[in-house]
Amino acid sequence: MGSVLLVLLLLLLSPSYPRGGSARSRRGARTQSPGGSSHPQFWVRLSPDFKAVPLGGSVWLNCSSSCPLPEGSSLRTELRRGETLSGPRWVAYQLLDVRAWNSDVHCFVTCAGETRGTTARITAYKQPSSVILEPPVLMGSDYTLRCHVTHVFPVGFFVVTLRRGGRVIYSESLERFTGLDLANVTLTYLLPSRPGDFGQPVTCHARLNLDGLVVLSSSAPVTLPVPAWSPASIALASTSIAACVGIFLVVGALCLRKYLSMQPPA
Ligand SMILES: *[C@@H]1O[C@H](CO)[C@@H](O)[C@H](O)[C@H]1NC(C)=O
Numbered sequence: 001m002g003s004v005l006l007v008l009l010l011l012l013l014s015p016s017y018p019r020g021g022s023a024r025s026r027r028g029a030r031t032q033s034p035g036g037s038s039h040p041q042f043w044v045r046l047s048p049d050f051k052a053v054p055l056g057g058s059v060w061l062n063c064s065s066s067c068p069l070p071e072g073s074s075l076r077t078e079l080r081r082g083e084t085l086s087g088p089r090w091v092a093y094q095l096l097d098v099r100a101w102n103s104d105v106h107c108f109v110t111c112a113g114e115t116r117g118t119t120a121r122i123t124a125y126k127q128p129s130s131v132i133l134e135p136p137v138l139m140g141s142d143y144t145l146r147c148h149v150t151h152v153f154p155v156g157f158f159v160v161t162l163r164r165g166g167r168v169i170y171s172e173s174l175e176r177f178t179g180l181d182l183a184n185v186t187l188t189y190l191l192p193s194r195p196g197d198f199g200q201p202v203t204c205h206a207r208l209n210l211d212g213l214v215v216l217s218s219s220a221p222v223t224l225p226v227p228a229w230s231p232a233s234i235a236l237a238s239t240s241i242a243a244c245v246g247i248f249l250v251v252g253a254l255c256l257r258k259y260l261s262m263q264p265p266a
């Protein structure tokens with residue numbers, strides 16, 4: 001063995017959904033109608049203008065304006081609405097059960113006959129239910145490290161990392177998995193054994209990075225078992241340390257609810 005590098009990729013996920021792109025990239029223009037000289041200038045603000053919400057969670061958006069006497073204020077969204085609160089120059093809307101990846105929400109305010117609007121983007125995410133690293137198995141001169149990450153969303157924004165003694169030994173971005181269902185991920189890595197590794201702790205980490213919001217889940221540490229070393233296997237292992245790396249990645253889709261409203265309304 002030694003020089004064979006095998007990258008096996010099994011994609012069980014339906015590839016039919018296009019990526020929503022970066023969470024902020026398709027944010028709408030802030031002002032949708034230009035100010036005319038016959039109307040007073042006023043601004044409309046939707047706050048926050050970006051929010052990542054745990055899957056199924058709710059969020060409040062506050063639509064405010066500088067209009068002294070708004071004639072009307074409205075919200076356009078595909079998300080389910082909850083309560084509404086209002087004050088002199090603002091209306092706060094509660095949105096419930098957020099499950100869509102990248103949902104645009106528009107607020108419009110009419111002032112002295114002129115209507116202006118602004119857009120906020122709401123994104124749902126799901127922290128893994130569990131990150132489990134199986135006890136390493138030594139086969140020949142390689143340890144098999146198998147990490148299971150369950151119930152993640154959106155899977156393409158996760159990075160799975162393996163660490164030995166605190167140092168990164170392997171990191172894999174799941175960005176090529178574009179499905180928008182809850183997913184299970186299994187990463188299998190062949191780690192060439194070295195004499196100094198025995199008893200070292202190994203951990204597996206799943207990290208989600210959504211436009212500044214970072215969610216990190218880690219496995220419990222497992223230790224690399226001591227093998228029965230023979231002089232021959234030591235020689236073999238030392239020649240193959242850099243060369244023999246195999247990755248086996250499986251992502252399974254969980255078809256719970258496809259709550260797809262990625263395309264913002266035209
Ligand atoms: C909404 O925003 C306005 C203007 O910033 C503020 O005065 C008001 O208290 C906010 N309302 C809520 C419910 O946060």
Ligand SMILES: *[C@@H]1O[C@H](CO)[C@@H](O)[C@H](O)[C@H]1NC(C)=O
Nearest residue numbers: 150151183184252253254255
């Ligand atoms: C994902 O993992 C969970 C927990 O192990 C399991 O109950 C579920 O059936 C798995 N789903 C898929 C699609 O593999």
